[in-house]
Amino acid sequence: MQSFELDKSDLLKIKKALEEDDYVLKDLISEYHPSEIAILFESISQESRERIISILPAEFASDIISEMDAEFHPERLLENLNPERRSEIVEELDYDDATDIISQLPEEQQLEILQELDEEDASNIRSLLKYEEDTAGGLMNTQVIRINEFLLKKDALEEVIRQSEEMEEFYTINVIDDNNILKGIVSLKDIIKARNNVRIQDLIKADFVYVKADTDQEEVAKLISQYNLTSIPVVDDNMHLLGRITFDDVIDVMEEENTEDILKISGVSEDEELAGNWMEAVKSRLPWLVLNLGTAFLAASIIRYFDTTIARMGLLAGYMVIIAGMGGNAATQALAVTVRRISLNDLTDNQAYRTVLKEFTVGLINGAVVGCIVFLFALFYDHNPLLGLVIFIAMTGNLIIAGIAGSSIPLMLKRVGIDPAIASSIIITTFTDVFGFLLLLGLASSLIL
Amino acid sequence: MQSFELDKSDLLKIKKALEEDDYVLKDLISEYHPSEIAILFESISQESRERIISILPAEFASDIISEMDAEFHPERLLENLNPERRSEIVEELDYDDATDIISQLPEEQQLEILQELDEEDASNIRSLLKYEEDTAGGLMNTQVIRINEFLLKKDALEEVIRQSEEMEEFYTINVIDDNNILKGIVSLKDIIKARNNVRIQDLIKADFVYVKADTDQEEVAKLISQYNLTSIPVVDDNMHLLGRITFDDVIDVMEEENTEDILKISGVSEDEELAGNWMEAVKSRLPWLVLNLGTAFLAASIIRYFDTTIARMGLLAGYMVIIAGMGGNAATQALAVTVRRISLNDLTDNQAYRTVLKEFTVGLINGAVVGCIVFLFALFYDHNPLLGLVIFIAMTGNLIIAGIAGSSIPLMLKRVGIDPAIASSIIITTFTDVFGFLLLLGLASSLIL
Numbered sequence: 001m002q003s004f005e006l007d008k009s010d011l012l013k014i015k016k017a018l019e020e021d022d023y024v025l026k027d028l029i030s031e032y033h034p035s036e037i038a039i040l041f042e043s044i045s046q047e048s049r050e051r052i053i054s055i056l057p058a059e060f061a062s063d064i065i066s067e068m069d070a071e072f073h074p075e076r077l078l079e080n081l082n083p084e085r086r087s088e089i090v091e092e093l094d095y096d097d098a099t100d101i102i103s104q105l106p107e108e109q110q111l112e113i114l115q116e117l118d119e120e121d122a123s124n125i126r127s128l129l130k131y132e133e134d135t136a137g138g139l140m141n142t143q144v145i146r147i148n149e150f151l152l153k154k155d156a157l158e159e160v161i162r163q164s165e166e167m168e169e170f171y172t173i174n175v176i177d178d179n180n181i182l183k184g185i186v187s188l189k190d191i192i193k194a195r196n197n198v199r200i201q202d203l204i205k206a207d208f209v210y211v212k213a214d215t216d217q218e219e220v221a222k223l224i225s226q227y228n229l230t231s232i233p234v235v236d237d238n239m240h241l242l243g244r245i246t247f248d249d250v251i252d253v254m255e256e257e258n259t260e261d262i263l264k265i266s267g268v269s270e271d272e273e274l275a276g277n278w279m280e281a282v283k284s285r286l287p288w289l290v291l292n293l294g295t296a297f298l299a300a301s302i303i304r305y306f307d308t309t310i311a312r313m314g315l316l317a318g319y320m321v322i323i324a325g326m327g328g329n330a331a332t333q334a335l336a337v338t339v340r341r342i343s344l345n346d347l348t349d350n351q352a353y354r355t356v357l358k359e360f361t362v363g364l365i366n367g368a369v370v371g372c373i374v375f376l377f378a379l380f381y382d383h384n385p386l387l388g389l390v391i392f393i394a395m396t397g398n399l400i401i402a403g404i405a406g407s408s409i410p411l412m413l414k415r416v417g418i419d420p421a422i423a424s425s426i427i428i429t430t431f432t433d434v435f436g437f438l439l440l441l442g443l444a445s446s447l448i449l
Numbered sequence: 450m451q452s453f454e455l456d457k458s459d460l461l462k463i464k465k466a467l468e469e470d471d472y473v474l475k476d477l478i479s480e481y482h483p484s485e486i487a488i489l490f491e492s493i494s495q496e497s498r499e500r501i502i503s504i505l506p507a508e509f510a511s512d513i514i515s516e517m518d519a520e521f522h523p524e525r526l527l528e529n530l531n532p533e534r535r536s537e538i539v540e541e542l543d544y545d546d547a548t549d550i551i552s553q554l555p556e557e558q559q560l561e562i563l564q565e566l567d568e569e570d571a572s573n574i575r576s577l578l579k580y581e582e583d584t585a586g587g588l589m590n591t592q593v594i595r596i597n598e599f600l601l602k603k604d605a606l607e608e609v610i611r612q613s614e615e616m617e618e619f620y621t622i623n624v625i626d627d628n629n630i631l632k633g634i635v636s637l638k639d640i641i642k643a644r645n646n647v648r649i650q651d652l653i654k655a656d657f658v659y660v661k662a663d664t665d666q667e668e669v670a671k672l673i674s675q676y677n678l679t680s681i682p683v684v685d686d687n688m689h690l691l692g693r694i695t696f697d698d699v700i701d702v703m704e705e706e707n708t709e710d711i712l713k714i715s716g717v718s719e720d721e722e723l724a725g726n727w728m729e730a731v732k733s734r735l736p737w738l739v740l741n742l743g744t745a746f747l748a749a750s751i752i753r754y755f756d757t758t759i760a761r762m763g764l765l766a767g768y769m770v771i772i773a774g775m776g777g778n779a780a781t782q783a784l785a786v787t788v789r790r791i792s793l794n795d796l797t798d799n800q801a802y803r804t805v806l807k808e809f810t811v812g813l814i815n816g817a818v819v820g821c822i823v824f825l826f827a828l829f830y831d832h833n834p835l836l837g838l839v840i841f842i843a844m845t846g847n848l849i850i851a852g853i854a855g856s857s858i859p860l861m862l863k864r865v866g867i868d869p870a871i872a873s874s875i876i877i878t879t880f881t882d883v884f885g886f887l888l889l890l891g892l893a894s895s896l897i898l
Contacts, residue, residue, distance in 0.1 A: 192610060325882065
């Protein structure tokens, strides 16, 4: 079929079936792909989810759970299952998915589930639980195809097929020595094409990319994307093969990192779940607003300092808001371009310098153009060319500051190891507010009044 | 090796070698991976790039060109090459990469290059040039593995190996009938495991995902990500197999779409190239600033309308800026969360309704908390409880408006088929500016003065 996406009529059909008996429901659900049911789960109640999970075959149920977005708490579906059913489902999960899900449960329940599992599964998951969630170790699956470098072609092929019985799919074949030290990778195609008396070690690719278990997940994503890898082996400090990370895990990581970038740049805590409730949203955003309130008081104090200027020339209040607003917007633009550029590539010192220089130039030109328009307005509407000149200078100056701050602050943060996206538009905008007010009111009070 | 990333010493070594003769340079360059040289190209002159491309073997040169980011104009490297060398390099490119690069050249040069190529390559590229760049057709590669459904296992395996000689890698095997109609896909593993007298048609997976050539690239990316596919077949309206799109193309599309989201939400034209020069940046950002200038005049006109109010109570000017600023920030937060949520999932009517309701609640609470703080300030610093009350109401009201506008505007845009990210913070912020000023100044003039 061309696309499995659920449309409205599917949704209605399933929702209706939720009122029918289990057989009808089960039959209908089985017509869909697990990833579709995972999406359906986002719009039905927890009770309905639990009912569906409880009536499906364990394999289908586990596929749905592994496809669910972490935001919708797949782990909660395990909590109320009876132990036997639960271990059936967990055993069907890939180890990396099982680990991710179990790690979200309270420790007591984790131990309970691990005790229910057979020893091999439990020890695999236990060893994965040790790794930080956002490292290669936390992302990897321990089920890999591994063959000894001394095998002959024919035996190797048999071994690969035997090992692959237990796996849904594999992309590369890891070659190890007698001590499980990773020696290289080889493709199924190359094994098939080789003559029968060739040893696997002669088919190994000399250059191959691998990562250590403590590598940051963002770094893993960059490598997979740069080298177009379907999967990448994960090793410990002594080159022992631990597992593999596949491209589909990395696609999820990329979506996650991109969400974090957009949220942070907009002054939202990176932990806020997109589909979370209002309490989580308040918790994630209020601190940023309060922080910004402090800086807003700073901007307001400048206005207070010039209160006699404003009282004597009421026109300034309106222009003040225009200049500060345009500065904030220009800073947001420079910030977005710079943050995105940093997150896709590391910049050399020279590139960083040229980025700031470019933003200076853009600020100068955009400031002058916008400043001209406002100058003309002051000239023809307020008949005040001197005020127009002051506004022109303040606008140009503020947009230059906006360009420099919007580009140099994230670059400096990156240099000292802080996430550049934290230089959110909230912070940068205060910068341009303060400068905009200072420039306009300062110039006006000394030149005009 | 663990990572191929170029470090500073590599960069210096290569830059030094650029001053040496061709042999030294070529030897050094050959030690690196093409994707590393593509990154190096971002920080050296166009002359140096052309020199490196001209001295390397055609295959290596073409690998570098295909790895280059479109922003750095790989097509310009072809312009000054002599025709023979150029066709050598183009013939080494995958058809989809060759098409992408050639399509960036002026039509005259496109024809010139196509004439230099051998007939098969030229006709493949010509047919790909017909498709829009951001559709499945524009993204696909026409080199696919295709085998007839009636082949027996043994012949099929030989055929796959024969066809794969010309390809660097493949992930799935397409099964077609005598008329090149796509019947399904099969994995190499399943072919190997089958007995010799099994026909391919018995190994086909019944359910498989494919796309039409005119499918939007974003839709393709969603399918590949949802179903964890390494590659997806592309067909025409009559199910004729045209090509395939692989996961690595989709990773690039995702990066591109994410960049567009961040830029648009920050009021930068989606076409701005991150590493572009200042002229491109001015062209991309100035229209947004001028558009915003119009709306800023609107906000300023409200202030002008209340100029006697401000003249009689100078304190209002500072508070006005605080309330408008906080509203802008709260709106940016709601916007970022909503836009990102829409871009990852389609929301049902009910989910959309609950999103706006949630943002209303968040605005109410955050507004009340921040409003309280400012109320206390007005009470203890300005000794004016009535002013404090007005500020409290205006702050809460403005943050409620911010939440509703920040969530409902992108949702409505999505509903009518407009990209929700276009509801950039620039536009939403004007909304809160106008409302903030109206609320504060209106309340102040009617309740206090």
